[in-house]
Amino acid sequence: MNLMSRFRRFPFWSWIWFILGALYFILPLLATFEFSLSWDPEVPFKAYQRAFEDNDFWETFIFSNVLALATIIVSIILIVPTAYWIRLRLPEARRMVEFITLMPFVVPAIILVFGLIRIYSSPITVPFTDLQLMQPLTNFKAGTNVLIVAGYMVLAMPYMYRSVDTGMRTVDIRTLTEAAQSLGANWFTIITRIILPNIRAALLSGALLTFAIVVGEVTLASFLGVNAFGPYLFLLGQHRAYEPAALSFISFLLTWLAMGLIQLATGGQGQAAGAH
Amino acid sequence: MAQTAVTVKGSGAAPTNWRAWLGVAPFFLFAILFLFLPSLRLFTASFTNSSGNFTLENVIQLFSEPFIVNAYKLSIQISAVTALGGGILGFLLAYSVTVGGLPSSLRSVLITFSGVASNFAGVPLAFAFVATLGRQGFITHILRDYLNINIYDTGFNLYSFAGLSLVYMYFQFPLMVLIMAPALDGLKREWREAAENLGASTTQYWLKVAMPVLLPSILGAMILLFGNAFGAYATAYALTGGRIGIVTIQIGAQIRGDVLYNPGLGYAMAIGMVAIMAVSLAGYSWLQAKTERWLR
Numbered sequence: 048m049n050l051m052s053r054f055r056r057f058p059f060w061s062w063i064w065f066i067l068g069a070l071y072f073i074l075p076l077l078a079t080f081e082f083s084l085s086w087d088p089e090v091p092f093k094a095y096q097r098a099f100e101d102n103d104f105w106e107t108f109i110f111s112n113v114l115a116l117a118t119i120i121v122s123i124i125l126i127v128p129t130a131y132w133i134r135l136r137l138p139e140a141r142r143m144v145e146f147i148t149l150m151p152f153v154v155p156a157i158i159l160v161f162g163l164i165r166i167y168s169s170p171i172t173v174p175f176t177d178l179q180l181m182q183p184l185t186n187f188k189a190g191t192n193v194l195i196v197a198g199y200m201v202l203a204m205p206y207m208y209r210s211v212d213t214g215m216r217t218v219d220i221r222t223l224t225e226a227a228q229s230l231g232a233n234w235f236t237i238i239t240r241i242i243l244p245n246i247r248a249a250l251l252s253g254a255l256l257t258f259a260i261v262v263g264e265v266t267l268a269s270f271l272g273v274n275a276f277g278p279y280l281f282l283l284g285q286h287r288a289y290e291p292a293a294l295s296f297i298s299f300l301l302t303w304l305a306m307g308l309i310q311l312a313t314g315g316q317g318q319a320a321g322a323h
Numbered sequence: 324m325a326q327t328a329v330t331v332k333g334s335g336a337a338p339t340n341w342r343a344w345l346g347v348a349p350f351f352l353f354a355i356l357f358l359f360l361p362s363l364r365l366f367t368a369s370f371t372n373s374s375g376n377f378t379l380e381n382v383i384q385l386f387s388e389p390f391i392v393n394a395y396k397l398s399i400q401i402s403a404v405t406a407l408g409g410g411i412l413g414f415l416l417a418y419s420v421t422v423g424g425l426p427s428s429l430r431s432v433l434i435t436f437s438g439v440a441s442n443f444a445g446v447p448l449a450f451a452f453v454a455t456l457g458r459q460g461f462i463t464h465i466l467r468d469y470l471n472i473n474i475y476d477t478g479f480n481l482y483s484f485a486g487l488s489l490v491y492m493y494f495q496f497p498l499m500v501l502i503m504a505p506a507l508d509g510l511k512r513e514w515r516e517a518a519e520n521l522g523a524s525t526t527q528y529w530l531k532v533a534m535p536v537l538l539p540s541i542l543g544a545m546i547l548l549f550g551n552a553f554g555a556y557a558t559a560y561a562l563t564g565g566r567i568g569i570v571t572i573q574i575g576a577q578i579r580g581d582v583l584y585n586p587g588l589g590y591a592m593a594i595g596m597v598a599i600m601a602v603s604l605a606g607y608s609w610l611q612a613k614t615e616r617w618l619r
Contacts, residue, residue, distance in 0.1 A: 061423030064415040065433070068496070071412075072436055075451040075493065078461030082454040125353055132346035140347050147354045153600040154362055155554030157571045158593045161578050162361025165368065197357040259442045265557040270578055280446045281561055292454055295447035299439075306438040310431070 076299055083292040094289035095297075103279060104294070108262075111276035114192075115261035118199040119254045122207045123243075125200070127250075130211045131242055134220055148208040151201050156266040159198055164270065167194055191271050198267045203257040210256070214249025215242075251312040255305040263298050362597065369590035381591035391573070391592060398553055398570040399599075401484065405491040406548035412492070413499020413548075414541060421507040434504060437497035444494045449561035452490045456481050482563045490562060491555065495548050502544040506537060506614065543610030550603040553596070570596055 087093045098104055133141050151159070167184040184190035220242060227237045243250065265277035280298075284291040372378040385391055420430040455462050458475060466472045480486055510533055518528040556571035565572050570592065577589035 058419065058424035061419035061425045064412075064419045064423075065425060065429060068412065068416040068433070068500075071493070071496070072440055074462060075448075075455045078455035079451040081461055125350055129347050129350040132343075136343045137347060140344070144347065144350065147350075147358070149604065150354075150358055152550065153597055153604055154358065155556065155571065155596070155600065157554070157556040157574055157578075158365065158597060159358075159361060161574060161589075161593055162365045163357065164578065166361050166364050197353070200353070201358050256442075263445055263447065265445050265561070266575075270575075277446060277557070280450075284446065284450055284561065285564075291450050295450040295454075298447045299443055299451070302443050303439045306435060306442065309438065310435050 076296070079292050079296045079299075083289055083296055086289040094293040098290040098293045101290075107274050107276045107279035110274060111262045111264075111268075114196060114199065114273075114275060115258045117196050118203060118261050119257050121196060122200050122203055122257065123211075123250060123254075126204070126207050126211050127242065127246075128238055130208065130215055131220060131238060134212075134215055135224060144208075148204050151204055154201075156198075156202060156264075159201060160267045160270045163194055163198055185271070191273055195267055195271050195273050195275075198271075199257070199261050199264065202264075202267075203253075203260055206256045206260075207253040210249045210253030211246060214246030218242075218245045220245075248312045252309045255309050255312075259302050259305045262301065365590045365593045365597075369587060369594045371587055373585070373587065378587070381585070381587040384585075384588055385591045385595050388588070390568075391588070394568050394570045394573045394592075395595070397484070397568055401488055401491065401569060402549045402552040405488050405495045405552045406545045408488070409492050409495025409548050410499050410541065410545040413496035413544075414503050416496065417500045417503035417507055421504055422510060430504075433500060437500040440497040441494050441501060444555070445557035446561040448490060448493060449558055452481060452486070452493070452562065456486065456489065482566065484567075487559055487562060487567060490558060491552050494558075495552060498548060498551060499544055502547065503541070506540040506544075510536065539610040539613040543607045543614065546603050546607045546610070550600050550607075553603070554600060 083094045084091045090096070129144065133144060154162075164185060167190075168186075170179045170183050171181040172179055182190075184194050223241050223245065224237055227241050232241070263277045263280070264275070265281055267273075268275035269278040269281070280291060280294055283294070369381050370377055370379065372380065416433065419425050420427075420433050452460075454460055456474070457463065458481075460481075463474060466474055481489075514532050514536075515528055518532050523531070554571065556575060559567055559569055559572055560575065563572075565576065574589065574593055574596070577586075577592070
């Protein structure tokens with residue numbers, strides 16, 4: 048008993064597990080950082096300089112950020128009114144919508160892009176006729192951009208929906224809506240001026256998770272032929288050694304920044320995503 | 324305007340009409356266009372032969388073509404190994420910061436880091452492991468120079484099963500931490516006190532009280548990890564350049580160009596994958612429902 052109580056006072060095994068986990072976390076990052084600095088001992092940050100000098104880096108990186116922003120905005124426009132409406136008027140749709148938001152877990156990115164390409168690489172016609180409305184979405188740039196944002200919205204849907212729904216659970220939207228309506232507000236005003244500000248922490252966490260998924264995503268981007276950061280980094284890794292390490296380390300820092308901000312926004316409630 | 328407010332109030336009991344459903348129509352339209360139609364297309368195509376007629380041949384070949392059976396086997400093995408390994412390590416870590424007696428400041432450090440690591444995947448993760456355990460990697464050099472062990476002489480290869488599993492573990496065990504930490508918080512202090520008052524030892528408490536309560540959520544979380552690894556593509560592709568024959572890589576090769584002589588087989592492979600993922604998710608939600616009885 049004496050040994051056991053001493054054991055409980057100093058959590059020996061807990062420390063072992065914790066240190067083991069910490070090493071697993073840190074060693075690959077340390078190795079990447081060390082490698083990225085080892086190009087030229089005279090100029091330690093040479094790999095970073097070279098990586099940043101490449102115009103393609105900026106082009107693809109900025110474009111990925113634009114894609115992320117578009118995904119976040121359209122997702123919010125689609126999901127916030129839906130979640131709001133379900134809470135307020137249509138609780139019987141809840142199960143069905145929740146089921147749909149879980150679907151992306153069942154359909155991984157590689158399958159999703161497979162299906163999207165097969166559907167949208169043929170021209171869009173009026174149903175049941177041969178009347179062509181539009182050329183295939185995969186044939187022109189704006190079309191693939193629409194397709195990839197839609198695909199990213201699907202990938203981010205579980206996280207976005209859950210964030211928004213959790214955010215709405217903590218505010219009494221029914222009372223807020225009634226109060227706003229009695230003051231003469233219309234639906235647009237209610238959603239943009241009442242609901243959105245009240246769930247801003249949840250929106251921020253959903254947005255940052257989406258950002259973490261989209262910037263650096265490879266599967267959809269490379270199969271749809273979009274010049275995004277993920278495929279760029281992959282190609283760079285095929286014929287370069289040090290710059291990819293530098294950029295990998297930077298994308299780790301970006302992910303860390305996004306997650307750190309989520310921690311701040313939601314008060315320590317961590318969330319998991321997955322675009323592997 | 325006042326009238327609208329009244330309808331809102333009364334809507335709780337009133338039967339909803341089709342107009343209320345219009346409010347969620349955009350969401351359903353989006354889901355149909357970009358989620359259901361693509362999946363349905365793969366589904367119908369996997370039952371169609373090259374001349375457009377119905378066939379079960381693709382599905383039968385899914386189970387008989389050695390090339391495909393092996394891809395599924397490899398994917399399932401990697402997913403199972405990393406779900407188990409990641410699950411155990413993740414559980415022990417979650418244990419150490421919740422009931423394990425570590426300072427609570429370490430808990431938020433671990434949770435934040437887990438959030439980062441479970442999202443840190445794909446190309447950067449593959450590159451990070453090449454820098455760590457590749458032939459010229461950091462750890463490879465340390466082991467060689469200081470301990471005189473050349474891991475590549477022992478048969479280890481980062482670009483094969485063992486290596487890919489180690490890489491997957493990097494996003495697997497943090498996910499386990501994120502799921503298990505709240506579940507371990509749900510263990511009530513009273514249960515432990517009650518067990519101790521009745522003379523139970525720590526081992527007895529864990530075996531007879533804590534584990535039965537936690538088991539559904541541990542299994543559920545591991546199933547989630549399984550699906551997480553099973554659907555992974557980018558990490559494996561970036562690490563091996565497509566040279567490891569897991570299902571996602573084979574499907575990717577099939578999209579790039581018809582590698583199989585029969586395109587219908589590619590669709591069937593995709594649908595087989597969806598089926599496995601669906602079974603895992605169903606198992607997860609079933610276990611999740613069991614968990615909620617005790618851990619709220």
